[in-house]
Amino acid sequence: MKKFASLVLACAAVTLTMPASAQFAKPDDAIKYRQSALFIMAQNFGRVAAMAQGKVPFDAKTAAESAANAEFMSKLPWGAFGEGTEKGSIPTRAKAEIWTDKAKFNEYAEKMQSEMVKFNAAAKTGSLDNIKAAMGAVGGSCKACHDAFQAKL
């Protein structure tokens, strides 16, 4: 019983400290984690962007759900850019500058998250015009960070 209790505590400790400074068993896990979070975020953002661009019909409920997903996902990648996760055995376009210019990288990450909050709020109103007004700044924040910190293919 004592053993079980300490196992539960250990698991809780790992879980609770995860977001601030994520721990991964190996660099590949961190790389996969951040790529997965960004992929799911981009899929959800892209779904709403396609509506704003008139490529697919506007559906307020889907837009609001997708924007909420995107905002949630925008919080997850950053803990997976820890020291020692620069390279693994799977391809990564993360530039070394992420680790040598952390202050700037964090600034871009925070900017994107705050634009996502506004984007999600806009989507909640159900107005395509509000969504359109908030979208550009989100896309711009993605691009600014990619230009500085993502290697070209």
Ligand code: ASC
């Ligand atoms: C997206 C997506 C990005 C950004 C970027 C904006 O939908 O997947 O990486 O927007 O293209 O410039």
